Amino acid sequence: MRWDWFTDPGYWASRLAFQRMLAAIYLVAFLVAANQFRALIGADGLLPVPRFVRRVPFRRSPSLFHLHYSDRFFAAVTYTGAAVSAALMFGAFDSTPVWAGMLAWAVPWVLYESIVNVGQAWYGFGWETLLLEAGFLAIFLGPANTAPPTLVLWLLLWLLFRVEFGAGLIKMRGDACWRDLTCLYYHHETQPMPGPLSWYFHHLPKPLHKIEAVASHFTQLVLPFVLFAPQPAASIAAACMIVTQCWLVASGNFSWLNFLTITLAVSALDTSVLRIQPPPLAELPSWHRGLVIAVTALIVILSYRPARNLVSRRQLMNFSFDRLHLVNTYGAFGAVTKIRHEVIIEGIDDPEPAPQTVWREYEFKGKPGDPTRRPPQVAPYHLRLDWMMWFVSLSPRYGQSWLPALAEKLLKADRKTLKLLRRDPFDGARPTFVRARIFRYRFTTRRERRETGAWWVREPVGMVLRTGRLGVDGTVQPVRDS
Known part of the structure; x- marks a missing residue:
């Protein structure tokens, strides 16, 4: 034949x-x-x-x-x-x-x-x-x-x-x-x-x-x-x-x-x-x-x-109908956000937070943080933590299972976790407190870019993770925000 x-x-x-x-x-x-x-x-x-x-x-x-x-x-x-x-x-x-x-x-x-x-x-x-x-x-x-x-x-x-x-x-x-x-x-x-x-x-x-x-x-x-x-x-x-x-x-x-x-x-x-x-x-x-x-x-x-x-009118996006992912559904950006928010994690090594406390920012490898830093080329590499932080900026529920654990790792200065970041503001030492705030980000205009050299303009709009410290049991204990 x-x-x-x-x-x-x-x-x-x-x-x-x-x-x-x-x-x-x-x-x-x-x-x-x-x-x-x-x-x-x-x-x-x-x-x-x-x-x-x-x-x-x-x-x-x-x-x-x-x-x-x-x-x-x-x-x-x-x-x-x-x-x-x-x-x-x-x-x-x-x-x-x-x-x-x-x-x-x-x-x-x-x-x-x-x-x-x-x-x-x-x-x-x-x-x-x-x-x-x-x-x-x-x-x-x-x-x-x-x-x-x-x-x-x-x-x-x-x-x-x-x-x-x-x-x-x-x-x-x-x-x-x-x-x-x-x-x-x-x-x-x-x-x-x-x-x-x-x-x-x-x-x-x-x-x-x-x-x-x-x-x-x-x-x-x-x-x-x-x-x-x-x-x-x-x-x-x-x-x-x-x-x-x-x-x-x-x-x-x-x-x-x-x-x-x-x-x-x-x-x-x-x-x-x-x-x-x-x-x-x-x-x-x-x-x-x-x-x-x-x-x-x-x-x-x-x-x-x-x-x-x-x-289907109720089309599922990026869904698998079998456990081995042999035939799947795909799609992206069925909804486009009109305003950008970013979660910024900060820490201090002061004994107690106070109104005049200067909080220091953890910098991530790919996601926006420092407004003067140009967004880097990352793909096809995948920075998984950076991506999930974007989802947390859409809704805190995306981080419920792991964001408190991340704060705990930072308070312990966990070396494996710190390797996922671009910069640790405490150079491997343990901070006493950490918190996560949400900021409104937008690209600078052409004029702002020429005058400041910045790529982003940002302003704080709220809190995602309350100020916390390590408790005696090794977990994060929230405290009153200053």
Whole structure:
């Protein structure tokens, strides 16, 4: 029996680029986990994994850490994932047998699945499940010495469609400013973590902001359907998505969301039109073909609820319907905040707070703090604590499970926690009191920028965490604010 319909050599180069790019994103994800887990979810972290796995059974959060947890074991998992991802990125498995390549791609997927499923609030972002879904499909793409299986390429198109179309629908169903094209009057200023160019994007003329919104709607609501059109139309649609994602990369820091969407769009490019000739390709074994057909059937079945969610008036954003995150829903910024607030954590080492006390500020690595500091470029790296602080600025309930613990760690001058910050105003010594205030932030005008050199203007508007000190039991005891 001939299986010529089963593979498409015209996507050999785009499959190769997709695999290289996906492996690079895996590498970043594992390095992020390795650098931050001890303070966030380690045995003595803000939301410890051991406490979580005692409370949540394996069937609800499949993870290797239900079998065993220690910080050393977690570190081994992250560095193993990083090592395998690096090997995949450099093509170490390009010419191996199909089963070996599948096993190599399964390793980072299983390991990262284990991390996400115990990561709690720190791993509740859409790009985590997007990486897992793309990573699962990558297992079945085959090594570089074979032609890519057409069914898996179609599944990647279906994933890209849901990412873009889901994001477009959540905008149109959400904030009215997306419908009147004014959301980008505010978004560049109020997004979770502005980048080095966000100030300039914010100060673009308003007609250009409306053009940005129109381009977003066209890319997310029209072009996803063109992905399933004959070539070269599908490649043109994918190329337009890549351009718009590059625009988003330039305008802000969204972890690896935009980079991963670009990676998915690359898989849709028919590189045969560029006359890229693949090397001699081996035929995929029959068992692999049967497995691909079975996986395709599984994805089709699991797609029912995500597809129904797309047409639902109560569309869920960034939601998983299965524990392994095989087919998910996506979306971003269904609502755009019009005013930016920032949580600023401060401390003193005075014996008692007083009206004349000068509070010293903890500086974070990525989120706005010092008004004179230019927003840094962070993405595709992900500063999880910085991102969650943005959610706390929207509502204190987002920090109920971990913000008091953060204050306790700062009062104890916990070294693991302090490593998450850019600057500790006490240089490793223990403060006597800490508090968290909320400030109203806005970008400076062009004139203010010229006169002061500052990027932000801010003013205090309230308290998020009352002034507290360590009690005799080692927990934070609130005191009367001065």
